[in-house]
Amino acid sequence: MPDAAPAPEFLVRPDPADAKLTRRVAGIDQDGKPVETAVVEERPLTLFLNGQEIVTMMTIGDYPQYLAVGYLLNQNMLKADDAVTAIDYDEELQVVVVRTGRTTNFEEKLKKKTRTSGCAQGTVFGDLMEKFDEIRLPKDAPLKTSWLYALTKKINTIPSLYLEAGAIHGCVLCEEDRPLVYMEDVGRHNAVDKIAGYMHLKGLGPENKSFYTTGRLTSEMVIKTVQMRIPILISRSGFTAWGVELAKKADLTLIGRARGKRFVALAGEHRIVFDADTRYAADEPKHARRKASRADEAE
Amino acid sequence: MPDAAPAPEFLVRPDPADAKLTRRVAGIDQDGKPVETAVVEERPLTLFLNGQEIVTMMTIGDYPQYLAVGYLLNQNMLKADDAVTAIDYDEELQVVVVRTGRTTNFEEKLKKKTRTSGCAQGTVFGDLMEKFDEIRLPKDAPLKTSWLYALTKKINTIPSLYLEAGAIHGCVLCEEDRPLVYMEDVGRHNAVDKIAGYMHLKGLGPENKSFYTTGRLTSEMVIKTVQMRIPILISRSGFTAWGVELAKKADLTLIGRARGKRFVALAGEHRIVFDADTRYAADEPKHARRKASRADEAE
Numbered sequence: 001m002p003d004a005a006p007a008p009e010f011l012v013r014p015d016p017a018d019a020k021l022t023r024r025v026a027g028i029d030q031d032g033k034p035v036e037t038a039v040v041e042e043r044p045l046t047l048f049l050n051g052q053e054i055v056t057m058m059t060i061g062d063y064p065q066y067l068a069v070g071y072l073l074n075q076n077m078l079k080a081d082d083a084v085t086a087i088d089y090d091e092e093l094q095v096v097v098v099r100t101g102r103t104t105n106f107e108e109k110l111k112k113k114t115r116t117s118g119c120a121q122g123t124v125f126g127d128l129m130e131k132f133d134e135i136r137l138p139k140d141a142p143l144k145t146s147w148l149y150a151l152t153k154k155i156n157t158i159p160s161l162y163l164e165a166g167a168i169h170g171c172v173l174c175e176e177d178r179p180l181v182y183m184e185d186v187g188r189h190n191a192v193d194k195i196a197g198y199m200h201l202k203g204l205g206p207e208n209k210s211f212y213t214t215g216r217l218t219s220e221m222v223i224k225t226v227q228m229r230i231p232i233l234i235s236r237s238g239f240t241a242w243g244v245e246l247a248k249k250a251d252l253t254l255i256g257r258a259r260g261k262r263f264v265a266l267a268g269e270h271r272i273v274f275d276a277d278t279r280y281a282a283d284e285p286k287h288a289r290r291k292a293s294r295a296d297e298a299e
Numbered sequence: 300m301p302d303a304a305p306a307p308e309f310l311v312r313p314d315p316a317d318a319k320l321t322r323r324v325a326g327i328d329q330d331g332k333p334v335e336t337a338v339v340e341e342r343p344l345t346l347f348l349n350g351q352e353i354v355t356m357m358t359i360g361d362y363p364q365y366l367a368v369g370y371l372l373n374q375n376m377l378k379a380d381d382a383v384t385a386i387d388y389d390e391e392l393q394v395v396v397v398r399t400g401r402t403t404n405f406e407e408k409l410k411k412k413t414r415t416s417g418c419a420q421g422t423v424f425g426d427l428m429e430k431f432d433e434i435r436l437p438k439d440a441p442l443k444t445s446w447l448y449a450l451t452k453k454i455n456t457i458p459s460l461y462l463e464a465g466a467i468h469g470c471v472l473c474e475e476d477r478p479l480v481y482m483e484d485v486g487r488h489n490a491v492d493k494i495a496g497y498m499h500l501k502g503l504g505p506e507n508k509s510f511y512t513t514g515r516l517t518s519e520m521v522i523k524t525v526q527m528r529i530p531i532l533i534s535r536s537g538f539t540a541w542g543v544e545l546a547k548k549a550d551l552t553l554i555g556r557a558r559g560k561r562f563v564a565l566a567g568e569h570r571i572v573f574d575a576d577t578r579y580a581a582d583e584p585k586h587a588r589r590k591a592s593r594a595d596e597a598e
Contacts, residue, residue, distance in 0.1 A: 239338040
């Protein structure tokens with residue numbers, strides 16, 4: 001949709017007021033005094049594709065349809081041009097069923113996967129890498145540092161389950177300085193998959209987008225971002241060596257340890273436009289801090 | 300070994316000087332200036348049990364033997380009384396093979412698992428829960444708050460890959476105020492599994508032990524701790540609702556958000572002995588902070 005008006009900020013965002021997502025639990029604190037605290041829910045969700053059981057995921061349980069479709073896309077079990085004919089979610093049974101036009105091919109593929117690896121994890125990862133090498137990310141997709149600072153500030157200050165209860169990961173699909181889709185989940189890969197599912201089902205393309213995650217920049221995270229055709233990946237956490245290597249290979253712009261005015265870019269640096277004067281950019285306020293490591297602070 | 304002398308502190312601990320575990324990578328910072336930073340390595344390791352491929356794990360690559368045995372133990376593919384006859388590790392092929400006395404049973408079990416679920420993850424999880432219900436943790440295993448404060452201080456200040464490069468999880472097997480085995484890995488479940496493997500191969504029992512993790516207190520983390528027969532689980536991170544529920548069910552002492560003098564206990568509170576005067580206990584120094592959330596700070 002290149003000619004459409006810019007999408008509004010936070011089309012989707014966490015709903016900390018949703019009583020299904022957190023629970024109040026009684027306990028004691030360091031002085032032995034009774035305390036009551038909010039903790040996030042974590043539920044099994046079993047995914048079927050056309051009658052075949054694929055996986056059971058642990059999730060907070062919002063947006064099971066997006067999670068299901070995004071998981072299948074990011075595992076290459078569903079192609080971008082596949083027609084999703086139905087998504088049936090049964091809250092009581094904790095089951096979601098995705099139905100597609102083409103049926104037989106996927107089932108054959110799944111059988112093969114299961115037989116060769118003993119666990120879908122291993123083989124699926126091999127498949128991901130195969131596709132990875134073919135993807136070309138757009139060169140002309142700038143990231144202005146002023147956008148980056150605006151994004152992290154907006155993401156850190158909007159109400160979220162993280163601010164309410166902690167122990168949760170967040171991912172945000174962004175365009176320029178605007179966070180568009182903010183998903184949270186107990187598993188960070190679920191948060192990514194929910195965004196991939198949303199993009200597929202709503203027809204929201206990867207053009208001019210960047211991707212923000214609270215999680216670490218591991219190989220899996222880099223592979224998923226490249227598969228989603230998003231050229232910029234930003235995290236407040238750190239890097240792994242293979243994540244950096246894959247990002248360089250795919251020419252993905254990889255920005256880590258993004259906190260306040262600070263960040264480090266270890267791949268695809270050419271997309272960064274330094275338009276913000278960091279002498280006047282603010283440090284991250286203490287209340288917005290999520291993670292900090294001595295290594296990061298020392299740099 | 301109830302009559303043996305207490306085990307010394309840090310029998311195993313991270314080796315940030317090991318050149319195989321981190322890599323120096325060049326990039327740029329927020330001012331566009333060149334920087335060089337340390338990032339942790341992340342390698343695939345494929346695990347075989349008696350000739351059958353089980354799973355491919357992403358790991359930093361230290362202690363592949365402990366990781367392999369611990370993974371199999373925590374997935375109930377290896378029983379506590381199974382004799383491990385050989386562990387062959389091929390660094391070049393990135394393969395580890397565990398051989399046991401009894402062969403056929405495991406292979407039958409694995410076949411069944413693969414067939415019923417399409418991904419070992421799902422079914423294995425079911426098996427874990429089955430065993431979980433039978434385990435009785437010892438009631439008389441106190442945790443003094445003075446031990447807790449001493450433990451977290453020692454763990455946060457000893458040199459580690461975390462302090463060197465960030466983006467890594469740590470787990471520590473402890474006894475009273477002494478950290479015994481400190482493992483780190485890119486995957487927090489790998490760190491747990493490496494400790495389980497070490498305990499099994501070295502004959503280190505769970506008696507009088509507590510378990511510290513930098514990761515969140517999710518259901519999987521609680522299940523693994525209970526399976527290891529360790530009655531106390533401590534984390535600097537937060538809780539999930541199902542993690543708390545399972546901890547209550549197993550009577551596991553569950554302590555979260557343990558930073559400086561602060562903590563919250565949401566299960567098994569009866570084991571905690573409040574012998575430290577928190578008025579004089581120190582807050583966590585800024586340089587030792589790993590994670591903080593606004594929710595946690597607000598409590």
